Amino acid sequence: MGTTRRQFIKISALGLGGATVAASSYGLGDSFLSVFDPVDKSHLVNANFKRYPTYCEVCFWKCAGWTYVDEDGEITKLIGNDNDPHCYGRLCPRGTGGVGMYQDEDRLKTPLIRTGEGDQQTFREATWEEAFDLIASKMKSVKENYGAETFALLKHGSSGKQFEHLFQAYGSDTVGEPAYAQCRGPRETGFALTFGSWVGSPEPTDIRDCKCMVLIGSHLGENMHNSQVQEMSDAIDKGISIITVDPRFSTVASKSKYWMPIKPSTDIALLLAWMNVIINEELYDKKYVEKYTYGLDELRKHVQQYTPEWAYGVTTLKPDLIRKTAREMAQAAPSVIIHPGRHVTWYGDDTQRERAMAILNALLGSWGRRGGFYFKEKLKLPKYPLPKYEHPKWTWKDLGSKYPLAQMGLTNEIINSSLPEYDGDYPVKAWFVSGTNLVAAIPNKAEIERAIDNLEFMVVVDTMPMDITGYADVVLPECTYLERYDDIRSATNREPSIALRMPAVPPKYNSKPSWWMAKQIGERLGLQEYFPYEDYAEVLDWQLKEIGSSLEEMKKIGVKNFPRKGRSLYLAEDEDYTFPTPSGKIELFSTRLEQLGFDPMPKYTAHPEPDQNFYRLIYGRAPMHTFSRTANNPNLVDLMPENTCWINPKVAKQWEIEPGEEIFLKNQIGKVSQFPIKVRVTERIRWDSIYMVHGFGHQEKALKNTFGKGVSDTEMISEVMIDPIMGGTGMRGNFVTFIKKENLTAEI
Amino acid sequence: MRYAMAIDTKKCVGCSDCVVACQTENKVPIGYCRDWVTESVHGTYPQLEIELRTERCNHCDDAPCVRCCPTGASHIVEGGIVLVEEFECIGCGACIESCPYDARFSHPEGYVDKCTFCMHRVNRGQQPACVSVCPTKCMYFGDLDDPRSEVSQLLKTRKYKALAPEAGTKPQIFYLM
Helix, strand or coil: CCCCCCCCCCHHHHCCCCCCCCCCCCCCCCCCCCCCCCCCCHHHHHCCCEEEEEECCCCCCCCEEEEEECCCCCEEEEEECCCCCCCCCCCCHHHHCCHHHHHCCCCCCCCEEEECCHHHCEEEECCHHHHHHHHHHHHHHHHHHHCHHHEEEEECCHHHHHHHHHHHHHCCCCEECHHHHHHHHHHHHHHHHHHCCCCCCCCCECHHHCCEEEEECCCECCECCHHHHHHHHHHHHCCCEEEEECCECCCHHHHCCEEECCCCCCHHHHHHHHHHHHHHCCCCCHHHHHHHEECHHHHHHHHCCCCHHHHHHHHCCCHHHHHHHHHHHHHHCCCEEECCCCCCCCCCCHHHHHHHHHHHHHHCCCECCCCCECCCECCCCCCCCCCCCCCCCCCHHHHCCCCCCCCCCCHHHHHHHHCCCCCCCCCCCEEEEECCCHHHHCCCHHHHHHHHHCCCEEEEEECCCCHHHHHCCEEEEECCHHHCCCCCEEECECCCEEECCCCCCCCCCCCECHHHHHHHHHHHCCCHHHCCCCCHHHHHHHHHHHCCCCHHHHHHHCEEECCCCCCCCCCCCCCCCCCCCCCCCEECCCHHHHHCCCCCCCCCCCCCCCCCCCEEEEEECCCCCCCCCCCCCCCCCCCCCCCEEEECHHHHHHHCCCCCCEEEEEECCCCECCCCEEEEECCCECCCEEEEECCCCECCCCCCCCECCCCCCHHHCCCCEECCCCCCEECCCCEEEEEEHHHHHHHC | CCEEEEEECCCCCCCCHHHHHHHHHCCCCCCCCCCEEEEEEEEECCEEEEEEEEECCCCCCCCHHHHHCCCCCEEEEHHHEEEECCCCCCCCCHHHHHCCCCCCEECCCCCEECCCCCHHHHCCCCCCHHHHHCCCCCEEEEECCCCCCHHHHHHHHCCEECCCHHHCCCCCEEEEC
16 A cells, blocks of 8 residues: 555564464364363253353344353353344354354454554554543544634444544534445435435334335345344244345245245336336225325326336346235335335435335335334333533534435544545544444445545454454553443434443453443543543433433333323324325325435436456345454354355356355456455355355455455455545446456466 | 254344354364355256255254264263263274264264263353354354254254265254244
């Protein structure tokens, strides 16, 4: 990269941590040892465990459970909390394997400070005092020289909240997270434009009573959104019909009544054709549509051009199948879910695709109906009494104002504002990164590196030496969720529910919780009045007592569910209801989009297609991994140690590629993958696409279990199609070709 | 008493939670496992089927691993559970060779290890760890001698198969189709 000032430092250069024994593959067939050393198994029977409540931080679903600690003070296992609506007592593989996050020997162990110049840069171990003093002095100088607003916070997860508090007290609301512009943003904006409220997390999908669920590229079961997977399984017992639209034969496609192997990038065409059938065959919920929606006549006119016969030519799906599936949905209505999906930043017209899905739900009358979408409710926890924040001169809203309907800060705009050539009104001079591995989450690493190189200062907080940590000036080791307090989890559900996370063991090594870091930095900035507690437990206890519980009670039960106070779960027959949209109705025709100069109803736009010998890059999730953060987890690494490149057998034959062969990938602008990837030759993928699981190809050597294994899909994404409505980064318009290992030098 | 497992392949998503839960419950060393997940794909695009299966020791009625054990370490206890007494195991590996399901492995501590149906949990009235954690609830554990048990009922009403029936070992893990 040729960095001058901020050279990427491989944390491994420090030799932190003891040598790990490389985990062998599964023991089946391993040669056996002849050492006779019987092991006492009494711990299994007579175990004297203590258990402490927590909620999981391995993904964003935040399932509540119990951390079991044995007599030696070691965490042995994690079990779901039976009363938790996020997991119903059953954690997913990542949650069960969360113990590996605690035990991982490659964890960040002590604060690190960048030292040296030019090619001689390295990290040195530092005390917390040194690290905090340096961070505080930089935060002061950035504020004096450019304004606190120019110090941006990029975050994900629970600890982000603590630093958000610190930053707002400091005077910056320049905040963003990949969870919006690189993930679920378009669906939040698309559904909000239609129904007036965004989908949120967990999604208010009433899967347990659903009769027909439509998944558009959403691979439930491979994405382990726990309670949804459980409810889907229960619904399978009750005979749910699932319609899966995916160019890949996903796991859930194999459980579906209809799998629609669509040509990638043409989903909107299918959605419009479904609307055409449902309106023209008068299959829509007439009473519901008349009472609650706005713009049916415009929509009817609009979709006339989108016949199933037209859609066949676009999607490669037969008209008969399109009609049959539309009727299947209508038959189940209103107990039908066109699932909004989660990672939906695909082609840059994603808000419009999500609008189409929302409109289809509206036509079928599923919003606010049993087996469709319920009205969610959450408990609002009272705010701990603290002084008001000062108003920044500008915030994430101003920085992202090019995209009028962005509802959260845009990471990509924060990066643009950090570039040397940026001459707008919202320059960014420093980053504080918490719990997000930006280079694996956001495409165009070269741009991120240019932005980072132009920063005055950068802090990274994480539990692991992720790829992003190597760019920091200061690295702060956070303890894992099993070793700390965090905010009370209060999420939207059928019934309001809260959960406690508390430390089961003291922090390992010299790691610390984020609330403590935020307080220490705050005090050095003279903001002590914002941190008037010695232990975050005091804040939690105060909040819990305000709602009639206490820390003592929550330590015993972990989860507390409350009766609903608001409206009922579903609309009553003929109920008068005003939707929080400009018209007070569900907007089939969006007045807001029209005013802003966007299409008020979704249209189909053709997207670029691969050249000869190139294949569309599709990526997704595996149930045993979360993003790039679990790849090194010792309890999960053996379940999927690396990703593979799925190639259709016809394509493999043409290229003379063998199953298991290692190849390099090259994308449409000639970018070659840093590492090779093993090929999985499988019928499960279309011939015009390849597939890989996201989150591998780690470049940080300190991640000993996962360094160099597989390819990072993000690395292969150069073409980003920005959604003009909300600023999301569409990442499915990239095409790759194969380079045989023996031809690598000739190709680059 | 005859313990058995029925596993619904229509619901399993192959997440491998059963594997992780077994490892943490039974302190199986990292890099080894007592249960595992297989995927088989049939057909050609787009006419396809997938079968996902969580597999483990079949606790066979006629268990070749028990028959071939030279020390008696491999034995059968109440409920038909096949166990290894690690104090008696000399690690010769004959049982590993004899198992048609590849369900046994050499523990790094020098003895042969395998699924115990989580007997320590079952004896306390709990389900095996894999069954209790499964997010799709695709696994059912119970007593085949009790006609009212869930496993008995499922095997009465659903189509099912066992693996490698040709080995003639009378396996007790059944896959609902």
